[in-house]
Amino acid sequence: MADSAQNGSRERVLYAVLGCGSTGYHVLQELQSSTGNVLVMDKNEDRVRELRDQRIDAVRRDISALDFLSGIPAIEIAFVLTGDNEANLAAVKALRVAYPHSRIMARATDPLVARNLEEAGADFVLNQNQLMAKAAVYQINKVYANRVSQRLYSLLSSWEGTLGIITHKNPDPDAISSALALAVIAKNANPNRLVCRIFYDGIIGHQANRTLVNLLEIKMEKMDPAVLQECTYLALVDSPAPGVNNTLPSKTRVHIVIDHHEDGKLAESPALFVDSRPGIGATASILSQYLQELDISVDKQVATGLLYGIRSDTRDFSRNVTPQDLINAAFLLPLTDNSLLDQIMSPSLSEETLDILGTAIANRKIQSGYLFSNVGFIRNRDALPQAADLLITLEGVNTALIYGISDEAIIMSARNRDVRLHIGNVLKEAFGTMGEAGGHPTMAAAVIPLSFFSLAKSKVDLLSLVTEPLLGRFANIVGLESEVRNGI
Ligand SMILES: [Mn+2]
Incomplete structure (x- = not known):
């Protein structure tokens, strides 16, 4: 028979390419650059002859036929690549039965076929259109x-x-x-x-x-x-x-x-x-x-x-x-x-940051799940969000608002884990008209320039003077009771 196994190298066949149209041929070339042991099966006699002329190990087989594996040595890795979905499906089933441990890759033209091929035992299904689309977008x-x-x-x-x-x-x-x-x-x-x-x-x-x-x-x-x-x-x-x-x-x-x-x-x-x-x-x-x-x-x-x-x-x-x-x-x-x-x-903490964290912890006041802490005068405003990050982890606290005053502004940093509250919106509503305020549902900040308060007082006095009305606005929006506010 013209298409029977002809030489001893077949004993070592590891790879099989089933269907050698243009996709199959590209895979074949890819494989030949890394391994010599490739067997090609194709049902077109002219195609098989051409391949053999190129010294490629090729046999004529109709992979949708039940006995297409007869006379073929054990296949370890199969690429099922014809353009015929039915034939690919039949081949995958036959391969899976004959070689339970083989690795099978199959080509599909649409997602439904892809699912059928997977169910029939293909380890990997190549959906050409999808791949093309991905490659097109990636390349562009x-x-x-x-x-x-x-x-x-x-x-x-x-x-x-x-x-x-x-x-x-x-x-x-x-x-x-x-x-x-x-x-x-x-x-x-x-x-x-x-x-x-x-x-x-x-x-x-x-x-x-x-x-x-x-x-x-x-x-x-x-x-x-x-x-x-x-x-x-x-x-x-x-x-x-x-x-x-x-x-x-x-x-x-x-x-x-x-x-x-x-x-x-x-x-x-x-x-x-x-x-x-x-x-x-x-x-x-x-x-x-x-x-x-x-x-x-x-x-x-x-x-x-x-x-x-x-x-x-x-x-x-x-x-x-x-x-x-x-x-x-x-x-x-x-x-x-x-x-x-x-x-x-994991940098070392500066002393100032450590001090601010300490002050934030010491000055904390908790009411109905809200934690407020006044850290006073600060130079390093980045310590504030770190204090808020730390204090929101305290048991029983759902929302933390840490505030202090710098040379230029009153600064607040808030953290929230109450899903009903959008802390960014709360700060924006409370302080947006006075300075910059806003953020996300779980984290937010506000910066109110001192120029907003035309008061010539010492900074710490100013902070205590404006704290009550500011926090009052906040408490109003989140619905904290008035007797609670007085404790802040
Ligand atoms: Mn960025």
């Missing part, structure tokens, strides 16, 4: 990422002077590491004619952020209009437009915007380069992708910073995370320094 995104990266690179390489990179107010790890990475790209694109300086406003408060800046030796300068004059170009990272969460005047001409925030108010004069991706988990993720696309070597410091940026903005891959963030994190992972990351993520 990749093309986009590549093009955007190249555009940024050529823009940077054409510049001459100073590029000021500006993070958002009170920069977090995402903003800090993104600024660092943009400086690395600029340096790579234009090592001689372009100098980068990184600016921030507010404070680098949280001890993890300070540790990040110190350990990675990032030079960050306090924003100052006079210094900004020295910049030929301006870039905004992790901030959507001038004046939005940064202290730039809203009419400032910025040249680059790289951001992932939803509330992207458009700048009044458009930037030369804008990459705004509200879907993505972190700006650091976008910068990691540039580095990858541009094939720029990433040192330990930068990789560690970026990975920390992605991790903290996505709360360790549990919030707003996309597959692209995971791909970017996977790219960074082998380049990072674990001990450096450990040091950043």
